[in-house]
Amino acid sequence: MSDDRPLSQAWEAVAGDWAAWARRPGHDSYWRFHRQPFFQLLPAPGRLTLDIGCGEGRVARDLKSLGHNVVAVDVSPTMVRLAKAADPSMQVIVADAAHLPFDDGFADLAVAFMSLHDMDDLSAAVGETSRVLGPGGVLCAAIVHPINSAGQFASLDEGAPFVVEGSYLASHRYQETVERGDLRMTFTSHHRPLQEYFAALESAGLSVEALREPTVDESSVIERADRARWLRLPLFLDLRARKR
Numbered sequence: 001m002s003d004d005r006p007l008s009q010a011w012e013a014v015a016g017d018w019a020a021w022a023r024r025p026g027h028d029s030y031w032r033f034h035r036q037p038f039f040q041l042l043p044a045p046g047r048l049t050l051d052i053g054c055g056e057g058r059v060a061r062d063l064k065s066l067g068h069n070v071v072a073v074d075v076s077p078t079m080v081r082l083a084k085a086a087d088p089s090m091q092v093i094v095a096d097a098a099h100l101p102f103d104d105g106f107a108d109l110a111v112a113f114m115s116l117h118d119m120d121d122l123s124a125a126v127g128e129t130s131r132v133l134g135p136g137g138v139l140c141a142a143i144v145h146p147i148n149s150a151g152q153f154a155s156l157d158e159g160a161p162f163v164v165e166g167s168y169l170a171s172h173r174y175q176e177t178v179e180r181g182d183l184r185m186t187f188t189s190h191h192r193p194l195q196e197y198f199a200a201l202e203s204a205g206l207s208v209e210a211l212r213e214p215t216v217d218e219s220s221v222i223e224r225a226d227r228a229r230w231l232r233l234p235l236f237l238d239l240r241a242r243k244r
């Protein structure tokens with residue numbers, strides 16, 4: 001399905017669906033197997049942690065409960081309203097990651113959990129993130145792994161071939177509607193090859209110091225056998241990068 005709207009508008013349109021999806025305990029990969037390895041990548045709480053692309057705010061709330069002093073931003077006004085309603089004491093701001101309304105060195109940690117692939121201008125978002133980090137500041141990001149967004153399995157079988165019909169190397173928009181239980185969610189994102197992420201980090205002066213490739217865990221597969229094919233490929237790519 002083609003959808004030419006900016007990604008920011010596509011996400012604003014599904015903010016309510018996203019909140020229902022993201023808030024149901026155990027429903028998605030965050031709760032089942034992604035939160036724990038991602039949080040292990042984070043440095044200890046410091047001066048200020050910026051959550052970029054916070055959505056309805058679950059990551060920001062978890063960061064706060066771990067002792068981080070959090071400011072959260074999202075381009076979608078509805079997402080920001082939802083995040084503020086869930087924790088009125090949290091500072092949550094409507095802002096485009098490509099134009100952050102903060103001074104240089106505002107934060108010492110930036111978290112972009114599952115949001116960079118949902119942004120229209122990756123290099124501007126990473127450049128702005130670097131600007132608002134002080135020297136030695138850290139960006140921890142999780143994205144849909146570029147191998148995942150490049151293609152799909154030919155079937156739900158455990159040994160199904162993974163097929164790339166187009167080009168891994170060509171950036172492109174993609175959209176997927178997932179129904180699980182009584183919830184339905186349309187994800188609109190941008191596939192970019194790994195080198196595009198690394199080019200953005202490189203020109204922003206950010207050096208990767210840790211990288212993980214999380215995928216489903218065994219208990220997710222026991223719960224639903226058709227997830228077994230994902231034991232062979234990474235679903236996500238998580239990294240920690242430091243400003244030089």
Ligand SMILES: C[S@@+](CC[C@H](N)C(=O)[O-])C[C@H]1O[C@@H](n2cnc3c(N)ncnc32)[C@H](O)[C@@H]1O
Nearest residue numbers: 011053054055074075076096097113115118119
């Ligand atoms: C998949 S959601 C992730 C939300 C949250 N990090 C989580 O994992 O629960 C992606 C979010 O990125 C936001 N987003 C997209 N483009 C953005 C931009 N240019 N600046 C800031 N946020 C953006 C969307 O509005 C959406 O809330």
